[in-house]
Amino acid sequence: MSFRVRGDADRRIKSRLEKRGAFGAVLNKKVDMSKIDLKVIENWVKERITQLLGFEDEVVIGLVTNVLQQTTDAYTGHPIKVDAKELQVQLTGFLAKDAGPFVSELWALLIDAQDAPYGIPRVFVERKKRELLPVTTEIVQEKRSPNPEEDSCKKKRQCRWDTQDASPAPQKQDDKIVVRHILIKHAESRRPSSWREKCITLSRVDAYSELETIRKKLLVASNLEEALSSYATQRSDCPSAVKGGLIAAFRRGDLDRTFEQAAFSLRPGVLSHIIDSPSGLHLIL
Structure with missing residues (x-):
């Protein structure tokens, strides 16, 4: 079912609002919905509308998400573009004076998202960075206890962020190395969240296919470090995304064994193949 309305009444309202300058200037910019991660946007729509109304209204939320998802005309099958001004007209009956600011805010996020890697608004990524600092990395290792009586027990150890910048290529520091990585989790990961x-x-x-595509793009990048850092920030499922995938200096035995073996075997400046660990799939530099 489509919530899109094309009646004469709505067109007249839209025309009057245009004459009054009631539409934000940002609505004149075009958006390519195929470049946007709609799941992220839909979550924001749900939260924002609930905030404006004071309760979760499935009808209003559904109206917006259906308009964003509809890419072809239900009658002709022809491709269609989302009309932000028409959406504002439809929402006016529900959100009243908040309809204009809401649609302008939504449209600004869509414009930001279509120009960002993986279609996620950069403002969301920056906000998440602030929330995650300081943060621990996702990669953990189960180590044997030094107590002989606890040899059969295992515990998790986490590495904290190194607040200083470092080269992404493995660098020896008293048997320690520093790397950057991209982690893509999947449904079979140890913790699929x-x-x-x-x-x-x-x-x-699908996770492997996505990471393989990223790897191919990285291999032809003019600056491998910057490219991997950018992809990590936008796509990595590890909290290290907040630092462009940077993992603080670690020794053998600090992290997951599979990850460590791959990291320590790399030559400086060389991108790894896809590494499969309990946490998910990695690219390491």
Whole structure:
């Protein structure tokens, strides 16, 4: 079912609002919905409308999300563009004076998202960075207890962020190295949730395919470090995304064994193949 309205009444209202300058200037900019991560935007729509109304209204939320999802005309099958001004007209009956500011805010996020890697508004990423600092990395390792009586017990150890910048290539520091990485989790990961998504349902096959695509792009990048850092910030499921995928200096035995073996075997400045660990799939630099 489509919530899109094309009646004469709405067109007349839209025309009057245009003459009055009631539409924000940002609504004149075009948006390519195919470049946007709609799941992230839909979550924001739900939270923002609930905040404006004081309760969760499924009808209003559904109206907005359906308009954003509709890319073809239900009658002709022809491609259609989301009309932000028409959306504002439709929402006026529900949000009253808040309809204009809401649609302008939504449209600004869509414009930001279409120009960002993976279609996530950069303002969301920056906000998440502030929330995650200071933060611990996702990669943990189960180590044996030094107490012989506890040899059969295992405990998790987490590495905290190094607040100083460092080169992404493995650098020896008294048997320590520093790396950057991208982690993509999938439904079979040890903990299928992250700062980006509470419940990850992505299949392992799709996660591998996505990371392989990223790897191909990185291999032809003019600046591998900057490119990986950018992709990590936008897409990595590890909290290290807040630092462009940077993991603080670590020794052998500090992290997951599979991850460590791959990291320590890399030559400086060389991008790894896809590494499969209990946390998910990685690219390491």
